[in-house]
Amino acid sequence: MRRSRWAALPAAARIILLSVGAIIMIIPFLYMVSTSFKTATYVFTTPPEFIPDPATTANYEQAFSTGDFGRYFLNSLIVATISTAISLLVSSMMAYAFARFTFRGKEAIFRVLLLGLMIPAIMLIIPQFILAKNLHLLDSLGGLILFYVAGSLSLNTFLLRGFFESIPAELDQAMQVDGAGAWRRYWRLALPLAKPGLATATIFTFLACWDEFTLALTLTNSPENQTLPIAIRLFAGSGNNAVQWGLVFAASVIAVVPVIIVFLVFQRYFVQGLTSGAIKG
Amino acid sequence: MKRSRLIAATAVAASLALVATGCAATGGDEGSSDEPVTITFWGSYGNGGNSAQQDVLNDTLIPAFEAEHPNITVQYVDVPYDDLLQKLTTSAAGDELPDLVRADLGWVPKFADLGVLVPLSQAMPDFQELADATFPGVLSTNLWKGDYYGLPLDTNTRVLITSQAALDAAGLDAPPATFADLEKAAGTLEGTGISLFADGGLGAWNISPWIWSGGGAITDDDMTTASGYLDGAKTVATVQMLVDLYQAGQISTGITGNAGATSTAEGLPGNNYATIFDGPWMNGIWADQFPDFQPIYAPIPAGDGGSVSVVGGEDIVLTASSKHQEAAMEFIRFTQTEQFQMALVPTGQLTVIKDFGDEQVATVPYLKVFTDQLATAKARLAIPQGSEVDTILNEELVPAFEGTVTVKEALGNAAKRIDELLAEQ
Numbered sequence: 001m002r003r004s005r006w007a008a009l010p011a012a013a014r015i016i017l018l019s020v021g022a023i024i025m026i027i028p029f030l031y032m033v034s035t036s037f038k039t040a041t042y043v044f045t046t047p048p049e050f051i052p053d054p055a056t057t058a059n060y061e062q063a064f065s066t067g068d069f070g071r072y073f074l075n076s077l078i079v080a081t082i083s084t085a086i087s088l089l090v091s092s093m094m095a096y097a098f099a100r101f102t103f104r105g106k107e108a109i110f111r112v113l114l115l116g117l118m119i120p121a122i123m124l125i126i127p128q129f130i131l132a133k134n135l136h137l138l139d140s141l142g143g144l145i146l147f148y149v150a151g152s153l154s155l156n157t158f159l160l161r162g163f164f165e166s167i168p169a170e171l172d173q174a175m176q177v178d179g180a181g182a183w184r185r186y187w188r189l190a191l192p193l194a195k196p197g198l199a200t201a202t203i204f205t206f207l208a209c210w211d212e213f214t215l216a217l218t219l220t221n222s223p224e225n226q227t228l229p230i231a232i233r234l235f236a237g238s239g240n241n242a243v244q245w246g247l248v249f250a251a252s253v254i255a256v257v258p259v260i261i262v263f264l265v266f267q268r269y270f271v272q273g274l275t276s277g278a279i280k281g
Numbered sequence: 282m283k284r285s286r287l288i289a290a291t292a293v294a295a296s297l298a299l300v301a302t303g304c305a306a307t308g309g310d311e312g313s314s315d316e317p318v319t320i321t322f323w324g325s326y327g328n329g330g331n332s333a334q335q336d337v338l339n340d341t342l343i344p345a346f347e348a349e350h351p352n353i354t355v356q357y358v359d360v361p362y363d364d365l366l367q368k369l370t371t372s373a374a375g376d377e378l379p380d381l382v383r384a385d386l387g388w389v390p391k392f393a394d395l396g397v398l399v400p401l402s403q404a405m406p407d408f409q410e411l412a413d414a415t416f417p418g419v420l421s422t423n424l425w426k427g428d429y430y431g432l433p434l435d436t437n438t439r440v441l442i443t444s445q446a447a448l449d450a451a452g453l454d455a456p457p458a459t460f461a462d463l464e465k466a467a468g469t470l471e472g473t474g475i476s477l478f479a480d481g482g483l484g485a486w487n488i489s490p491w492i493w494s495g496g497g498a499i500t501d502d503d504m505t506t507a508s509g510y511l512d513g514a515k516t517v518a519t520v521q522m523l524v525d526l527y528q529a530g531q532i533s534t535g536i537t538g539n540a541g542a543t544s545t546a547e548g549l550p551g552n553n554y555a556t557i558f559d560g561p562w563m564n565g566i567w568a569d570q571f572p573d574f575q576p577i578y579a580p581i582p583a584g585d586g587g588s589v590s591v592v593g594g595e596d597i598v599l600t601a602s603s604k605h606q607e608a609a610m611e612f613i614r615f616t617q618t619e620q621f622q623m624a625l626v627p628t629g630q631l632t633v634i635k636d637f638g639d640e641q642v643a644t645v646p647y648l649k650v651f652t653d654q655l656a657t658a659k660a661r662l663a664i665p666q667g668s669e670v671d672t673i674l675n676e677e678l679v680p681a682f683e684g685t686v687t688v689k690e691a692l693g694n695a696a697k698r699i700d701e702l703l704a705e706q
Contacts, residue, residue: 040570043570066332125367125371126374126375129371129372129374129375129377130374130375133375133376133377138377214364214367217360217361217364217367217368218367218368218371218372222358233361233364234327234359234361236361244569
């Protein structure tokens with residue numbers, strides 16, 4: 001119904017509307033990129049300039065030469081990649097069990113798992129800190145990975161369960177008749193067919209781990225173990241200090257690159273993933 | 282599946298039990314100072330991408346201290362300023378505080394009240410001598426229930442800042458020195474599109490200089506009651522003057538929380554505002570972003586109480602869980618030396634030692650007004666709920682500025698609510 005009315009709109013109006021939407025979305029991003037090439041003097045010019053004149057790469061040079069920016073970047077990459085891989089593996093196994101097995105208390109346990117989505121992360125910060133301390137994981141990348149994986153399990157399991165349930169059970173039964181065990185059905189059948197779901201979960205998880213700030217700030221102390229959001233926060237400063245916006249935006253542009261790469265790699269599954277999850281969930 | 286949830290549930294239960302016991306930490310002291318020790322020090326010196334202060338600390342000051350004390354290594358950890366309080370609170374609950382913290386002066390009573398700090402006035406035999414050398418306003422922020430829990434590390438204060446363009450528009454030869462000068466300038470500025478004054482809120486940091494300079498007070502000297510002081514005649518008269526100016530359009534709406542108002546940092550160079558109150562850091566901000574702007578610094582305009590500003594800055598505190606308290610106290614003594622204090626002056630940190638004031642002005646001339654202002658500047662209420670005082674002042678005063686309640690009524694309500702906080706002490 002909605003779809004046919006939409007299609008009836010003149011093409012020009014559609015294009016204009018979409019262009020306006022796209023421009024609104026892209027302007028802050030362009031502004032970030034443009035500011036990252038400006039010197040401090042030109043950041044606050046009115047009206048805002050989108051093409052920096054004079055342009056400078058000094059902000060990028062400073063970002064890379066200040067402290068251990070490369071180290072922070074690498075730490076973020078390690079933490080986000082490993083956390084995403086472990087989280088995807090564990091949550092897809094959990095989701096498969098919820099989708100295909102029947103056991104006592106299944107729905108009750110699933111709802112307990114969903115509580116993880118409902119409790120604000122900041123409420124867990126002190127228990128997590130104490131847990132990390134007692135596991136001797138304070139000030140280590142391992143500690144961050146543990147909590148990032150734990151934090152992403154609820155959403156990913158919820159998301160993937162819907163995907164696995166949408167795969168016809170007959171396929172499973174056919175494989176079972178041929179003698180395939182549960183692991184084989186999960187690994188050879190369910191995972192390949194749930195690629196859009198896995199891609200969606202990968203993008204969400206990677207982005208969440210890449211951007212995470214509060215836990216990283218709380219659990220790590222030494223610069224060797226800190227991640228990119230902390231580096232950018234230290235650049236940004238606050239209150240009493242002059243914020244070097246050019247520098248902050250240069251660091252942010254650098255930080256956005258891996259996220260764009262992850263999106264580009266997984267995007268062809270992503271849109272499909274969002275919709276199929278929505279209907280079958 | 283069941284097992285993983287069981288493990289998780291056990292972990293949550295265990296962590297909650299640990300939170301309950303986490304705060305009851307006590308520290309030890311190794312006594313003998315010959316063994317090599319490492320002390321950790323958390324602060325926000327490197328904040329803002331401007332690493333000048335952190336570089337001085339890491340490259341000059343800490344090596345100098347370590348050369349004098351070969352058995353002590355100092356490890357400085359830089360934490361973003363806005364997030365330091367949260368990190369400290371979490372670490373205090375987990376009993377993982379560093380040895381030393383450069384704490385905002387508003388945080389000292391809060392952490393002293395939690396029992397995680399060492400009362401330096403008891404632990405350091407030479408405390409009185411060190412304390413006497415510092416400015417009284419900033420020293421007082423370390424006092425909690427009869428003991429001093431820290432020493433001032435660096436300080437700042439707010440002064441009046443204006444520009445030649447603004448003075449010309451307001452028909453003034455010199456920056457307004459009294460409340461009367463200000464009110465006169467407001468008349469001249471009418472219709473020019475320039476507001477007389479701008480500020481970013483009505484918290485204690487913002488409103489105290491007005492109240493004190495007007496001869497009023499927030500509480501009695503012993504901090505037992507706000508009623509009769511915050512709603513006293515002189516405070517009411519001062520705030521009434523501000524409300525009248527606000528309603529005449531002479532004070533920017535930023536003061537009542539309009540986030541869309543031009544910020545003071547942009548509005549003064551942009552000639553939207555004639556005067557603001559702000560700190561010494563603005564010099565560096567303008568030098569970067571508005572290199573042509575020449576700020577003019579002057580004392581807070583005087584009312585019946587003289588020219589009295591508000592003290593800001595940081596204190597250095599020693600945590601009760603520190604295992605190397607003697608070594609940490611040696612570092613605290615080092616922070617009070619001329620070498621330490623003067624090395625940070627060129628980076629925008631004002632010294633807390635009275636005797637170094639002249640040397641400071643000789644090094645960085647624009648700090649003269651700030652240094653003079655500090656001699657009479659006072660501290661905000663040093664209680665653990667300091668931030669609640671700001672909330673109360675904002676909540677009660679905004680309606681007065683908007684004209685929905687009288688100033689007397691607003692201040693009376695604020696006083697009653699602050700009385701409740703004081704009664705909890």
